[in-house]
Amino acid sequence: MPSPRVRFAPSPTGYLHVGGARTALFNWLYAKRTGGTFVLRIEDTDRERSTEEHTRVILEGLEWLGIGWDEGPYFQGAYGDRHRRDAERLLAEGKAYRCFCTREELDAQRARAEAQKVGFRYDGRCRHRLPGDIGAQLALGRPFTLRLVMPDEELAWDDAVHGRISFQGRDLDDFVILRSDGTPIYNHAVVSDDIEMEITHVIRGDDHISNTPKQIALYRALEKPEPVFAHVPMILGNDGKKLSKRHGATAVGDYQDQGIFPAAMRNFLALLGWSPGDDREIMAEAEMIAAFSLEGIQSKPAVFDTTKLEWMNGQYLSATAASELLAPVERQLERQGVAVAGDVLLPLIDAVKARSRTITQLAEQVAVRLRGPSSLDPKAEALKAKMGDGFAANLQRAVDALDPLPESEWRPEPLLETLKSAAESAGVKLGDAMQPIRVALTGSTVSEPVNELLAVVGRSASLDRMKAAARR
RNA sequence: GGCCCCAUCGUCUAUCGGUCAGGACGCGACCCUUUCAAGGUCGAGAGACGGGUUCGAUUCCCGUUGGGGCUACCA
Numbered sequence: 001m002p003s004p005r006v007r008f009a010p011s012p013t014g015y016l017h018v019g020g021a022r023t024a025l026f027n028w029l030y031a032k033r034t035g036g037t038f039v040l041r042i043e044d045t046d047r048e049r050s051t052e053e054h055t056r057v058i059l060e061g062l063e064w065l066g067i068g069w070d071e072g073p074y075f076q077g078a079y080g081d082r083h084r085r086d087a088e089r090l091l092a093e094g095k096a097y098r099c100f101c102t103r104e105e106l107d108a109q110r111a112r113a114e115a116q117k118v119g120f121r122y123d124g125r126c127r128h129r130l131p132g133d134i135g136a137q138l139a140l141g142r143p144f145t146l147r148l149v150m151p152d153e154e155l156a157w158d159d160a161v162h163g164r165i166s167f168q169g170r171d172l173d174d175f176v177i178l179r180s181d182g183t184p185i186y187n188h189a190v191v192s193d194d195i196e197m198e199i200t201h202v203i204r205g206d207d208h209i210s211n212t213p214k215q216i217a218l219y220r221a222l223e224k225p226e227p228v229f230a231h232v233p234m235i236l237g238n239d240g241k242k243l244s245k246r247h248g249a250t251a252v253g254d255y256q257d258q259g260i261f262p263a264a265m266r267n268f269l270a271l272l273g274w275s276p277g278d279d280r281e282i283m284a285e286a287e288m289i290a291a292f293s294l295e296g297i298q299s300k301p302a303v304f305d306t307t308k309l310e311w312m313n314g315q316y317l318s319a320t321a322a323s324e325l326l327a328p329v330e331r332q333l334e335r336q337g338v339a340v341a342g343d344v345l346l347p348l349i350d351a352v353k354a355r356s357r358t359i360t361q362l363a364e365q366v367a368v369r370l371r372g373p374s375s376l377d378p379k380a381e382a383l384k385a386k387m388g389d390g391f392a393a394n395l396q397r398a399v400d401a402l403d404p405l406p407e408s409e410w411r412p413e414p415l416l417e418t419l420k421s422a423a424e425s426a427g428v429k430l431g432d433a434m435q436p437i438r439v440a441l442t443g444s445t446v447s448e449p450v451n452e453l454l455a456v457v458g459r460s461a462s463l464d465r466m467k468a469a470a471r472r
Numbered sequence: 473g474g475c476c477c478c479a480u481c482g483u484c485u486a487u488c489g490g491u492c493a494g495g496a497c498g499c500g501a502c503c504c505u506u507u508c509a510a511g512g513u514c515g516a517g518a519g520a521c522g523g524g525u526u527c528g529a530u531u532c533c534c535g536u537u538g539g540g541g542c543u544a545c546c547a
């Protein structure tokens with residue numbers, strides 16, 4: 001059996017969204033698993049909506065995710081001649097026909113059908129035009145499209161994820177394969193290209209299921225063997241509707257900006273609608289490839305859960321050394337206008353790493369330690385309100401205790417000892433003594449241990465922030 | 473309206489006729505910590521409904537209901 005050839009074929013009419021990315025990932029995984037070839041094809045036959053910008057973003061998104069292609073990118077628009085030849089061959093063989101119906105006529109028919117609440121299907125009125133009539137239309141220079149003669153037969157296939165799916169040709173209409181300007185329609189271009197590129201496995205979104213019988217009809221008309229089809233289910237928003245812009249971040253680039261690791265994104269996407277069949281969650285690339293199969297793909301749609309994505313990213317984050325985080329954190333800080341040397345950053349990164357889920361969160365925490373909190377988060381606000389006067393009093397006591405500590409003693413151990421004895425002699429619980437300091441220094445109730453926090457922020461900045469917070 | 477797909481905890485999923493229906497996220501509790509997390513342990517939480525088939529159905533079949541997709545000279 002020849003090695004499989006799969007393809008990812010996005011249309012550059014929008015950004016690379018997570019659904020497309022997952023489809024690409026499944027194709028890629030399958031190719032890697034089987035030693036096959038992964039072809040990238042840009043379907044830009046819709047000239048109106050396709051842009052180079054979108055193409056660039058899609059390519060960059062795939063590269064960022066580490067999904068490399070073996071062939072391409074091919075641009076569908078470059079193969080117009082072949083698409084036309086294939087369509088004309090069908091015309092010559094009587095498997096397609098010229099349709100002189102105008103768009104206006106068709107629109108009117110469709111509107112009428114809709115008003116009557118019946119499904120619109122092209123009635124095939126041009127299918128049986130007499131040769132003389134056709135000649136006359138041609139002589140008049142009337143524009144025409146090419147329509148496929150839809151056979152009245154079963155159009156079925158064994159879907160690799162759904163099992164057998166069957167349509168009846170009589171339920172489908174004679175769809176257009178070539179526009180009046182000679183350019184191909186999607187379904188025709190896809191089949192022509194998949195044949196030419198010797199694609200053996202078509203792995204794509206569920207929304208293409210209804211295109212598949214049309215494409216099968218085309219394969220039969222062209223007398224070429226059909227590939228294996230595998231339709232992966234949709235990705236839904238948290239309201240159970242198809243994932244779209246109004247659900248927030250749907251573009252792969254959004255997650256890149258949020259500081260999600262490509263490896264975490266890949267891992268998460270792979271587990272959305274696919275499972276290795278056991279309990280594994282965090283999986284290395286090689287592990288996923290080894291476990292991947294089309295049969296392991298779920299047949300029901302999956303809801304995109306960003307909370308779990310962030311958890312997974314946190315897993316990758318805590319497994320990454322601070323030194324490797326240096327460069328991305330520097331980039332994030334630069335964007336916020338904070339420039340600091342790496343040797344200052346490293347201990348800060350180490351301090352907050354375990355408490356962050358994304359690079360962005362991590363960079364924010366680092367920035368707060370460098371320049372102080374700009375505001376208090378809701379929990380810190382609530383704590384301050386709850387403690388009332390005790391908040392400032394505890395802070396003032398801490399300042400009094402810590403102020404005499406010289407720079408050389410401003411280290412975690414002496415700091416802890418000092419704070420402990422101060423709290424003890426004042427008869428205050430350690431927690432009550434510590435939390436106000438945490439809030440004063442970071443604006444948050446969550447941080448590394450307070451003594452370590454004080455050490456990492458430094459003597460003068462710590463005392464300044466505490467004094468300022470005690471005054472307010 | 474027509475055609476097609478889908479249905480296990482709130483979410484992602486395991487189960488390929490016999491399981492106390494397992495795991496993960498999230499949630500709650502506890503442990504650890506004379507401070508926050510992280511981590512660890514435990515807990516709550518699911519087979520849409522109705523018929524079959526079978527000694528036995530979450531699993532196989534049919535129907536109902538509920539979601540979703542497509543129905544262009546878009547992709």
